Amino acid sequence: MPKIDVEDLISLVRNYNPKTNEDLIRRAYAYGEKMHEGQFRRSGDPYFSHPVAVAAILTEQQLDDATIVTALLHDTIEDTKSTYKEVAENFGTEIAELVDGVTKLTNLQLSSSETKQAENFRKLFMAMSKDLRVILVKLADRLHNMRTIKSMSPEKQVQKARETMDIFAPLAGRMGMQWMREELEDLAFRVLNPEARSSIMRRFITLQRETGDVVRQITDDIRGELDKAGIEADVFGRAKKPYGIWRKMQEKDQGFSRLSDIYGFRIITRNEADCYRALGAIHQRWRAVPGRFKDYISQPKSNGYRSIHTTVSGRDGKRVEVQIRTRQMHEVAEAGVAAHWAYRDGVRAENPFAVDPAKWLAALTERFESAEDHDEFLEHVKLEMYSDQVFCFTPKGDVVKLPRGATPLDFAYAIHTRIGDSCVGAKVDHIRVPLWTRLKNGQSVEIITAEGQRPQATWIDIVVTGRAKAAIRKSLREEDRERFIKLGRELARVAFEHIGKKATDKALKTAAKTLGLEDGQEVLARLGSAELRAQEVIEALYPELALSTGDEVDAARAVVGLSPGQSFTRAPCCQPVPGERIVGITYRGRGVVVHAIDCPNLAEVEDQPERWIDLHWDSGRHPAVHTVTLNVTIRNDAGVLGRICTLIGEQKANISDLHFADKKPDFYRLLIDVDIRDAEHLHTVMTALEAESDVAEIARYRDPDRKQG
Template structure:
């Protein structure tokens, strides 16, 4: 185990002014507190905090962070208290150790809902002091390096947690080296055969072609010398997991994967970066679409570098990163560069990002997300994202994750712009909203008053901010629609028992049903969560219509004369549960219309033909036809899934008719047989929730005139 002197020897080269007494004091206190404790491997437990501290010295971090690493398990695993640490080492260290302890207790591998809440707590901890996360990441890295001592099921759990949470978090913070090592260590546990296969193929490749890295770095140095650029050149093969992920994403075999080597050029000045780029492109052919300039457009975590991919020796693609020494320091340590030391003083790296501002931008967009699952999705989207940079018409830069669309761009500018978006222009050309944006494009958002987000936008948007705003708008729009429908249903239900659905009656019903307000009651009534009978019974239990069991479809209507027959009007297709009226015809009996049917206007001058009708209460059979106007995406299997959904709601499809066929969508009429209007509402809600359904509405064909027979 490393001694306190060994640890101080690691700190002195970058911080000669380190407080050696503080470091030794923390070392001795931590060792005493953990005395007698051992790790799974049998080693003294204190060897772990010491190793975590050593990892943090590689990032040249301050004394407080190193001391926190030495003490990070004392509050949780020993008799030491927060007060003890504050008294001995100061409030700053005590607060950091307490923060790490709370993170350790989050149990981030739990259920989705719990995990989302834990992410919120994690971001809160980060917002207080980012060094808490730096210690926790170093803690996880050492645990992964020594994971073989754990039980197999524990290894798998920790590796999955590392792959899902800690590795992408390290990458998001700019600590790419740590992300790659965490991923590879987790990959070794989660898919040992896959990792071994990649390594074997690497060995075979080197046996066949030799070690190409020294040859290519030598060629690059020659070209840079010719151009008069002083620079260091390094090359390496990419990590096994990075190669595996590329194989999965591109669906390519190892033999077809080209850019498995990466090279880094470190220059003295920013000007030399661009001169080096010119020398590389002059010597080797650049691969189109694989150039990114993060110097002129830095990432939010301060990362700056030029990325390009070129065809090197034998046509093999290699990735080249070009940056200055200061940019490289930030690229290696990311947000941690803010606390790094050099020659005993805090490093004044102009490219180091302010941690407070960085964490504010990361957490701001998640604050408004109420749903746990939506929040978790938004977090993971942002954690794994790479960036593209687009411009507004005024030349302002908008940063978006790779794969972003004009909808993401619109919401990134302002929620109001995103909500009112009806179209977009990219570089002056009108494009569909699902277009994937590329670096350097100029985007103009076209808006219109009254426009509201569509449910299909959730499949188009990629950013957490856009998805959260769309869901919020859809919830508000659905609620307003359900409240309006609930008002009509309540009015009809109360009129059926000779009462009025007054505000007071609705408030009373809501209170008796333990709902927050009358509006909440109406929203639930409109969305078919409760029935009109339930609402009436909550206010007038003695007047509420009693359920009378199954209803014979031949006698489903009340109000007919003995022996008088009826049929439903083809124009409005009334369903049980809707207010109805009958019109008499010679030889046809009574034709039943919905009370709001436009065709009824033809009979205003003939009141003698009108018959007051209403539907029987009880359970009706699913034999009443209704027509739905549905627009769906033109993709394989979509129509089959829609038909399956309709069947799952116990509705029967009697016919289909296509109205419009486009390359990207179909519009069709679906004739279904239903029980009642609640069955219809339930079916429409199910279809609206389906991602491949762009629009669904009830279709009423007023042009159909089979019942327009003269009396």
């Protein structure tokens, strides 16, 4: 690909900014060319052809000189002997800061592991918050790399395409740069699913052969209607990008032949009043498709996007999507947040619809500040970047913007966390609806609250906004903490009594210090949530009482006292576990069966002492493979069984079987087989279940009739 020379680049800038600083661009071009001398891309082209191509992409968005120069220099600090200091001395601090910002973004591995990815997203948003032009250069850099991706290895192509699809394309869309989002998606689609893309292209060719040039025909039809109404406007039509069509097919679960709105048309009017006149003319001529009308002129998107969207049944019943907006609205729709820097006739273009990048970023990042962990932050970022908005009203007529798919609970949290936490119901357009109802554009929402109401765990799956998820999780954490502290106190009491000590506040405070925890309350909370074992607390205070640590005990050699080669099985009647006193009974052809010392079935072999073997459990750390049956009576109510199973899982125990022993209208009695480590672990599980308000009774289930074999 031939490199664009400096005069061609200056000419591209001069087209929209006659007052450009030509000397600055010439100096940057010469400096970049010198720094990258001798470097080549994988394609064999001189490396400097890439920064120049990135600069040319940015001229299409009519950006300022500082951004164009940053594009020319964006790889110098990273890939050459150039330094921040040198760039600042030659081109000023503003450009040096921008180049440094792009360099830092290039070093972020955005497609790495979840935790690292979330941390890098934080850095991405921090870089954006300093100067959004850093992201504009990075997006143009990614676009050129995707256009020339064929020279990369297949593995690298897939990695870059996946990162583009997951991060850069949605980010471009969130910034309002729809053309860039569509091109990035389609270039990534070409790599990730070439067969699907080729299939859609082939069907397009067939469709054109059968129907002729549909775009030109419909464009002429629309122009005719506007001329009749005396509306001066430009009309543009196009077939949608292959990836856009593919995504529609996946969302609607339809084949290509049944997918109707594969064509999109834009009407660019002279003023806002003509937008609504044009809408009237279109709806008079063609029937509007219900539920497909959106007025983003009266309710703009947060990135400044304004347009009227409608879908009509056009020629031969084909659905046609039409967007109507003014020239200034169109500039923002194409450039998005970048419209803030656009130049026209040598001066910064004063577009009344261009959003202030600082305010836009503040609104975007505000949601992420409450995230307390990495996964939560990442979830927020992805939710925010992919969201398409709906606009709903409070009973007073105030507008609340929410992502598509939002529920009344999201609406409640968008107003205030306190409203969300105490929500018990909602009315949409004066009709009571379930909290999981998906809201639609223009609906009026009234939230019903009650004192004492607390967020439910099931709400996490109902809400879609990061703000609501964060608030619910925070509330649940606080509620769980109280429950875990209560449970932890009981576990600590039993563990300390076992060694003849008392779990005093002073002892717990000392243990916290040794374990590197905040205070005694944190020790109890972690004990209750099974993040910490009582044995670890004992060992922290009394190292001399520590059990032999090291590798986990082999389950096949869990008991001590057997002859070499002798195998054992646990008696199903009494289900002994490590930590309990045991005895072995020999059976012909069946090896040794281990019973608890108080098992009633031992009476049957009382007069056969030759079959008895003195055994004890290995004192090491046992795996959670010892099955114990619990007899649990729970309240018959929605969600109770799920909570019980979750509670057992929280104690790091596995449910291997579950049987309904008795079903009554108000209570269920269950026999639950749980795999546990030892007697202490069993006590932890039973105490946790006992503390649950929906559990009426719990006991260990032992059945003398359940014999070996």
